[in-house]
Amino acid sequence: MAHCLQVPGRRICSRVWRGWRGAPCASRYRYSTRAPDGTRGEIDISTYPPERIRNFSIIAHIDHGKSTLADRLLELTGVISKTGKNKQVLDKLKVERERGITVKAQSASMFYEHMGQKYLMNLIDTPGHVDFSYEVSRSLAACQGTILLVDAAQGIQAQTVANFYLAFGEGLEVIPMLNKVDLQTAEPARAAKQIESAFEIDAGGLLHMSAKTGLGVDQVLPAVIEKIPPPGGSSGRPFKALLFDTWYDRYQGVVCLMAVKDGAIRKGTRIVSNHSKTKYEVAEVGIMYPEPTPTTSLQAGQVGYIVCNMKSIAEAHVGDTFYRDKEPVEALPGFVPAKSMVFAGVFPIDADEFDRLDESIQKLTLNDSSVSVHKETSAALGQGWRLGFLGTLHMDVFRQRLEEEYDANVLITAPTVPYQIKYRDGSTHFIRTPADFPSAISMQDAVVATMEPFVSATVIFPEQYMGQMFELCTTHRGEIQNHTFIDESRVMLKCRLPTAEVVTDFFDKLKSKSQGFASFDYEEAGYGESDLVKMEVLLNGESVDALAAVMHRSSVVTTGRDMARRLKEVIRRQLFDIIIQTAANGKIVARETVKQLRKNVTAKCYGGDISRKMKLLNKQKEGKKRMKKFGKVELPQEAFLSVMTSKSE
Incomplete structure (x- = not known):
């Protein structure tokens, strides 16, 4: 037994x-x-x-x-x-x-x-x-x-x-x-x-x-x-191991979790990274039991961690092959890099926290190699990063880990997906931020087609919700491919959906319409042509780059009106009118006005000729015009946070 x-x-x-x-x-x-x-x-x-x-x-x-x-x-x-x-x-x-x-x-x-x-x-x-x-x-x-x-x-x-x-x-x-x-x-x-x-x-x-x-x-x-078959390999062959996970320890630096394919390794062994050709001396080997527990060695077929004084976070590459010094081996296939499905801008609430947040993001991405990182600068929010995630839950978990594990205070912009622009000269450019989207003039003269990513979605649900599921897919610009019964009462639906529709509220509506019984999964399905436009937010005629978005033309009016209404609620009143506009392709979609604060300049006039009151009012009016001409509207961080939270919800 x-x-x-x-x-x-x-x-x-x-x-x-x-x-x-x-x-x-x-x-x-x-x-x-x-x-x-x-x-x-x-x-x-x-x-x-x-x-x-x-x-x-x-x-x-x-x-x-x-x-x-x-x-x-x-x-x-x-x-x-x-x-x-x-x-x-x-x-x-x-x-x-x-x-x-x-x-x-x-x-x-x-x-x-x-x-x-x-x-x-x-x-x-x-x-x-x-x-x-x-x-x-x-x-x-x-x-x-x-x-x-x-x-x-x-x-x-x-x-x-x-x-x-x-x-x-x-x-x-x-x-x-x-x-x-x-x-x-x-x-x-x-x-x-x-x-x-x-x-x-x-x-x-x-x-x-x-x-x-x-x-x-x-x-x-x-x-x-x-x-399950035992692992292949032999302890008699030269050492070869696959790095499939990493994390950062403040005392030991980078810790590598490896699957040993051949040979053996112990403390004091000198190993080499096939990716960077950097040499390391092993300081400790062990297994997760379930916490890191040292062992005398790691041999062929075993899975464990290795501490090798790898101090720089940039030195660790998931999928790398390690071998013993002066005993090179053929590199293992490694992993296909993760393709980011959702991009979002991450900015520190306090600009002085930029360097500390940069270090925190590096450490966290070491533990989550599926996140892509690119630095960017926003005129409204300052220096930050454009991070790529595999989905909106992935993005939300990453934000929560930053806040809980590294005490970071960050602002995350609304999620976007990567688009493609095809030009008449045959070139194709990827658009990861709305700021990179071509202008209205370029769209007419130089652009042949705009492309957006799609996913192949699988939805499984009870038969009684078939009508609601079909309606949900079609209203989100989906193309239903087929549906099959996996038993007498459950249906598997296959459809093709724009990724931009999936990363918004699709999943929430799916659970709502199916009373929680439907399940959802998707995988990348390439790019397809789509009628895309860039929606800008203008405050007194000046564009706010952090609030711009790329979307399908059919969504511009609804989204533009909603954005203008929410901004009106969060922008503080000034001594001059603030005109909020949303525009696409040079055309105004929606407009709201935050009325100015006014002083009662005629309060000291008790009767008398009406011309005196008109003189004071006209003087105030001229002052308001000059103030509007030279004054600038600055959105506070709280306003950005409120709008972004509403968009993500």
Whole structure:
């Protein structure tokens, strides 16, 4: 009968392990080990050859129980104690615990004994939301198989389908399992039929479990050992490792999480980065247990962290291959760079905080390599950055991490998508900010076509909401491609949508119209021609670049009127009229006026000739004209923040 292998006991080191992965984690202390004789030592994992190692991940739709299953597996193998209070142990970021979702893939090593053999199990818990699919793809590169978890009550969801094909495309062994079978609303037989229909997998021997109660969890690791192949490679070959994750520690600098493909590495080994050819001396190697725990070495097939005195953040490149000094090897394929779907400007509220915020963004992007960073300057907001994200949730989580982990106070502009402009000379330019969009004259003389990005969307919902879902897609300029029934009551809809429509309020409307039962996933689908215009906001005739936006012509009137109305509410009254206008292609779309503050100059006139009052009023009128001519309207940061928040909502 399978049981757990007990590892030498650990004790808490006196040094506080702050800043792990850039943020204080749930357990703020670093673990060290004690050898059997009671002295402090390191875990020896050199006795685990590749055939007794299993590297696997857990993938699923959001809220299907990935993190809960990881908790039970860590308890089962003795990595953490069974206190009954373990919840999301691998969700170490504060934002993850507050939102109840996984945004960062986390790994943990476990020791397990099965059929008389001792195994080293390396688990990676992955996010479930579509905005963090790049985390999933990088995690799968360090695995040979994965557990596809399906909620027995909800059945297959959109991200379930996306994650399956992501793992299938990587050539990994996929083990489907049903979770939450203890719920009264669970329908395991129906969920099993959906798996067979959608993935053409025999669901006859499907494992039924409840990660919350522990029902059936003891059968998970034996299934992983039997069905997932061991990693390839040999300890006798030259050292070769893939860097698939990094984070910054204030004491040790850059920490690299690597999957060792061949050879072995230990403290004191000199390694070389294939990307930069920089040489490093290894200061520490270890595994995540679940906190960073030193080991004597890392060998072929194992996954662990390496500290090599990499002090500069720019030196770490996810997907890089490392090898032993003077023993070069062929580079591993690495990863396809993440393509940003949404761009937003990030500016410090206080200009004096620019340098500190710059350092904070560098450290945070080290831990989230899917974010692209470009510096930009706004006439209204000063120096800042144009950051690229995989989605609006990704953008919001990044902002929250900046504020919570680095005490940053930032202003984020409304999200935009990258557009393409085709010119008559055959050139094509990418437009990431509204300021780069061609003028109205250039649009007439030099531009052939304007292009916007599209996505292929998958929507899964109950049959009774089919009419609402079709209407939602068409009103957001979507093109319905096909729809199929995955069982007798659930529909899978495929449609092509403009990315700009997806990053606004599409998801909120989807949940509202389906009463929360619909799920949504999308992937990039290239560019297509579209009638795009640039909408500008003018204050007394002067353009405010931070509020400009590129959009489809059909949205200009509605958006322009809404923007003018909201600005009127937040702009303070001045001693002269403030005219708010929104314009597109040189034509005014909407106008609002913030009326001036006026002094009652005729208050001292008690009767008398009317000409005296008119003289005072005319004098005041002339003064107002001069004031309007030379006065400038300055939008306070609070006004920008109010407008941007309303736009994002």
